[in-house]
Amino acid sequence: MGSTDAPPRHDGLVVTAPAGRRAWTTTWLLLAFMLVNFADKAVLGLAGPQIMKEFGLSRQEFGTAQAAFFSLFSLSALGVSFLTRKVRTVVLLLVMGLLWSVAQLPMVWTAAGFGTLIATRVLLGLAEGPAAPVAVHHVHGWFEQRERTLPTAILMVGAAAGVAVAAPVLGAVITHFGWRWAFGAVGVAGFLWSVVWTVKGREGPLAPPVGRRADTADGVPGYPEVPLRSIFGTGTFVTAALGAFAAYWVMSAKLTWLPDYLQTVLGWDLKQASTAVGAAAVANGVVLLAHGLLARRTARRGTGGRLPAGAGAGLLLVAASAAVTVFATADALWIKIPMMFGPMALALVMITAAQTAIARITPPSQRGVVLGALVAVFAMGGIVSPLVLGRIVDSETSAAIGYRDGWLVTAALLLVTGLLAALFMRPEKDAQRLGVTESPAAGIAVSH
Template sequence: METRTAAARRAGPAGPPAGGRQAWTTTWLLLAFMLVNFADKAVLGLAGPEIMKEFGLSRQEFGMAQAAFFSLFSLSALAVSFLTRKVRTSVLLLAMGLLWSATQLPMLWGAAGFGTLIATRVLLGIAEGPSAPVAVHHVHGWFEQRERTLPTAILMVGAAAGVAVAAPTLGAVISHFGWRWAFGAAGIAGLLWAAVWAVKGKGGPLAPPVGREARAADAGSGAAEVPLRAVFLSGTFITAALGAFAAYWVMSAKLTWLPDYLRTVVGWDLGQAGAAVGGAAVANGVVLLAHGLLARRAALRGTGGRLPEGAGAGLLLVASAGAVTVFATADALWIKIPMMFGPMAIALVMITAAQTAIARITPPSQRGVVLGALVAVFALGGVVSPLVLGRIVDSAASATSGYENGWLVTAALLLITGMLAALFMRPERDARRLGVPEGPVTGVPVSH
């Protein structure tokens, strides 16, 4: 494995070394970026009962509002990811932070109704769709391939931390100031992040050049571009995307329906539900961080697991399917509630594993595009999950039986996709077949 000194030599005199202090500063800034991102997503679920009551909505109609967020999410993720070859990622990240903050603020207007809510959620989805692939692409410009799992996991921890912070904080805002100010608080937080990023955000020494130099840089480093069709049809991409789709389905279902489930079926109040959702989000973060630390430790030692790479993440989806089944069917709260704190959360490891696996099988100049395509596929879980679960609950004889059926559908999806990933997600094998070396030199240092 390349030493830190060698990495510094590769960075050259024009910029900081890969994996150094600036790399981790950037990682923490992007952790905050993802935190605000997922706080934005959590607002709707936390304010759901109040919104449904004020606007007279059924659960299926409310599910439309959450699905509206994801209606152009995937298309935006893919479109903006193509821009990573022409526009610096630091600029794209700043633009997204400003745009998604601006879309939250109209709900402060007292006359803003359900139509405004739908419109702003669509615009928010457009602004946030590319956030994960662009952030991951940006942070990968600061780290070597073998060291990328931990910073990628930290970015995904931002998703969990965003919900953990948002659940009690925005719950308190809703209780004291009304649900509209929850949207306003999320928008203000995004504007504050954008102000810091405008000053501190920089690109890494391993970031591929943008513009016409991107193709030449890969060719000069021995990492020539490969046909995108070959990447998309590989077993690794297909099963990673399906597994991440199932993991994102779970995350979206919990964001949208878990607060209502805990209040309607379990009988908790807003404070208890918010605390439980926040605690479950902390558990999500612990799981993701533990996975990243274990992966980093194995990479630094030059050792791997006993299972083929990719199989472990697939088996975690299978285990999560069992946890969701127990959560759905158990009557005793002492059995049901602990399932949220870890056992259900391990599905999210697939989102990190999928992104690092896809980065492995893709040349650097194409990485942003392929990560965008991955997000475009798995984010569809955010569109389908709220609608499907909302329809299942509304069509059942009671909310209790409807939610049980919805969680069991979720468990089946986790089981099937987990088995496929365990069998066919093999990034090292597919990288060799596609001719993508493990550690290509990715271009000259940049300071964007």
């Protein structure tokens, strides 16, 4: 590979910029960014049993605390994504990292109660809502279209790695120092990342211009913009958003309720539950990374396989639906527990596939906005999932029955959205219809 340290080269209507050392350095920094992001999310679920006991909360009330995190999540994801047209993403990412730390640290104070928990979760959600779309938009400024699936998957691996690292580490912190210091630990991690990003963070050579006309860059013609309503109305956007909503529902349900399920229903202690949650997160990361490597290999060979782009991710949602059903209904642990790993993790591929598909049908200058809209839709799963599952569990005669019904609702959602994505998620077809063309061998090509 060549180096991206030099500016991109303009060859007629094509801008070429092979991914090099600095591109991958940026990817690893954003991997750490996403790791901290999901450690922030995981801390509440890991500390959940202790928090419910100390504050005297029902599961439905605790679900409200988790949903509070997502109350402004979608709005900020969309609003800040519009700022990507006016403010450099390197600055937006730094501000988010600092706000995460500010939001976590108040819970270390022993007098901080349930009201403080709600307020800080709202602030944290406000700061973390734009994290994924802005990070993906930033990393796409370093890679050609055909190279983007792997770095996008690596960012999503940060979500899995965040939980994998956080589960045992924060479990140990909770055991030895109390649940409040778990919030302090992730707050310090966010501050340290911000310091490193201040030194190392840079904009990519393929990043669209900020504060200038969207259809020109340094005198070179660029992508003409497409009406947003046309992009949002495509089968690709609609089904990608629905499929990612279902995948995010699963992720949020596992973050919020899996530790409680393992301890309350299966009778495990905190150490066992934390280890299992961490191992499941590692499996999530393996699945996402394997998908990214496979997609990269396919793109470099110039072969797309037999299935249309997007159909494979939809079918993986269907497979995950079957795994969740087995997890919910099986009594034998040797059948139930393996479902937590690879099979249920297949759903998360849709989050990567949805973002790369949306990037394909969107001109670069509008990419941050459309990715933000995608996250605004699928992040609603983070609001609805904790509330719905918490209500289902509390309404049943036992936690075991309630969790079984809640997981079956999750399986049904995965099945329906997976079938829709398999049928209607067609990024190449929709990109051609919208007039968003791109050379398979270059970073940016334009149509007239």
